[in-house]
Amino acid sequence: MKIRLDINNKAHLQRIKYVLGDYVMSNLAWLTYNIVRFQMGHTSGNYYTLDNYLTSKIVLLGQLIFPLLMMVTYIFSGYYNNVCRKSRVQELLTTMASSVINTLMIFFLALINDVIGVRGTDYEMILILWALLFGFVYLVRAIITNIASRQIKSRKWTFPTLIIGCGSAAMAFVNKLNSRRKSSGYEVKGFVNIPGENPVKGNPLPCYELDELQEVCKRENIWELIVVPSRDDTPQTMNAINHLFALGLPIMISPEYFNKMQTPVSISDIYGEPLVNISRSSMSDSGKNLKRAIDVMVSLVALVVLSPLYAIVSIIIKATSPGPIFYLQERVGLHNKPFNIIKFRSMVENAESSGKPQLTSDNDPRITPFGRFMRKYRIDELPQFWNVLKGEMSIVGPRPERQYYVDQIIKRVPAYALLHQVRPGITSMGMVKYGYAQNVDEMVERVAYDLMYLNNMSLLNDIKILIYTVKIVFTGRGM
Numbered sequence: 001m002k003i004r005l006d007i008n009n010k011a012h013l014q015r016i017k018y019v020l021g022d023y024v025m026s027n028l029a030w031l032t033y034n035i036v037r038f039q040m041g042h043t044s045g046n047y048y049t050l051d052n053y054l055t056s057k058i059v060l061l062g063q064l065i066f067p068l069l070m071m072v073t074y075i076f077s078g079y080y081n082n083v084c085r086k087s088r089v090q091e092l093l094t095t096m097a098s099s100v101i102n103t104l105m106i107f108f109l110a111l112i113n114d115v116i117g118v119r120g121t122d123y124e125m126i127l128i129l130w131a132l133l134f135g136f137v138y139l140v141r142a143i144i145t146n147i148a149s150r151q152i153k154s155r156k157w158t159f160p161t162l163i164i165g166c167g168s169a170a171m172a173f174v175n176k177l178n179s180r181r182k183s184s185g186y187e188v189k190g191f192v193n194i195p196g197e198n199p200v201k202g203n204p205l206p207c208y209e210l211d212e213l214q215e216v217c218k219r220e221n222i223w224e225l226i227v228v229p230s231r232d233d234t235p236q237t238m239n240a241i242n243h244l245f246a247l248g249l250p251i252m253i254s255p256e257y258f259n260k261m262q263t264p265v266s267i268s269d270i271y272g273e274p275l276v277n278i279s280r281s282s283m284s285d286s287g288k289n290l291k292r293a294i295d296v297m298v299s300l301v302a303l304v305v306l307s308p309l310y311a312i313v314s315i316i317i318k319a320t321s322p323g324p325i326f327y328l329q330e331r332v333g334l335h336n337k338p339f340n341i342i343k344f345r346s347m348v349e350n351a352e353s354s355g356k357p358q359l360t361s362d363n364d365p366r367i368t369p370f371g372r373f374m375r376k377y378r379i380d381e382l383p384q385f386w387n388v389l390k391g392e393m394s395i396v397g398p399r400p401e402r403q404y405y406v407d408q409i410i411k412r413v414p415a416y417a418l419l420h421q422v423r424p425g426i427t428s429m430g431m432v433k434y435g436y437a438q439n440v441d442e443m444v445e446r447v448a449y450d451l452m453y454l455n456n457m458s459l460l461n462d463i464k465i466l467i468y469t470v471k472i473v474f475t476g477r478g479m
Helices: 007-040 050-054 057-076 088-114 119-153 168-179 210-220 234-247 255-261 285-305 307-320 369-376 379-390 403-412 414-421 429-433 440-455 459-475
Strands: 159-164 186-192 224-227 251-253 326-332 338-344 394-396 425-427
Touching: 007 050, 007 057, 007 119, 057 088, 057 285, 088 119, 159 168, 159 210, 159 234, 168 186, 186 210, 186 224, 210 234, 224 234, 234 251, 234 403, 234 414, 285 307, 285 379, 285 394, 285 459, 307 338, 307 369, 307 379, 326 403, 338 379, 369 379, 379 425, 394 459, 403 414, 403 440, 414 440, 425 459, 429 440, 429 459
Parallel strands: 159 186, 159 224, 224 251, 394 425
Antiparallel strands: 326 338
């Protein structure tokens, strides 16, 4: 009996193929390089035969360690993030860059003592190492990717998809997909009604409502969502899109519609249907992996190093005003999912006893005297390193807001929904350039900075924002 695997299992097997292929080929590349080194006489130590050299302790240890270190580079490069639909060009460039990093790492860790002082020969050995690492690894990657691409184009691999929209534009889009000779991989399972649209009659596929999405996506094992609105009603469409982020799935949209948001992003597929993925930021996969690794390491260090300050602040809060030390408030985070942000309490207990969310002002009587000092130097934000460690926040990213204010901002700036594709931050471009917002109008003004950050996400920009934040903290311009 032949078992037909679903796309989740196929993706899992595909990732295993890439990982095993990289590990095996990295081993072979390093072994081949050691053979070349010996034959060219560029080894330190007295080895009379190749067998004697390859079985020496130092070479065997390198054969064990260096392929594992190479795998760390491959992981951080983001190569394993998306294993089903790979860009050939991106695969080539990523493999080349990873090989350069691994070559330099190996050179400085193991080969620098073998430099003979002849510049041409030394460069030749480094180039040979890079060529072997690149050639061996890329060969297997290209084979695996080519097989997967053929499976998709022949419709043997399909990705369950929902079309957001059920009007004439959505139907025309699906008909165009189905008429293509080579498949793009989309297997349309149904449509989702955008409020205000007129559903096409006689549609053979089901048309769901937005509040059914969670259940439908789980039942149909949905992989992607494609937004195809029939009307240029940006607020209604963006409100629908805001519901989609909570699903944690890729959200694609036509570039013609997306251009109206005035937010530049990359096209996901040149040869198939040109769609824009609005569920991912402009930062590369390698950048995202490094950003998350830095977040975790810095947060761990901060929580340990700042623990004496945490203790002192806790004692002062407890001694100067009644109530708890920490203040938890629900905010909207990554993929539109709520989480509890942690702060040192800077206001009187039950500051929002009316039940309605209230923003603070410069002379807000609810702020305690010590709370005013904490807010001035942003000390109240320090416990959020715990949110970062848990994966709910990043050190740098758009500041999270409460759902009450999110709903109001989206009505005025529909593109605000796009901020939910990244983790919110302890600090942000909006915070350093604008500061605290005292009303919704000021929130809307601050959104422009956060959208600017989203369009230009990079580790370099994160460093710049951190430098500005440190300046604000030490100059006491937090309020």
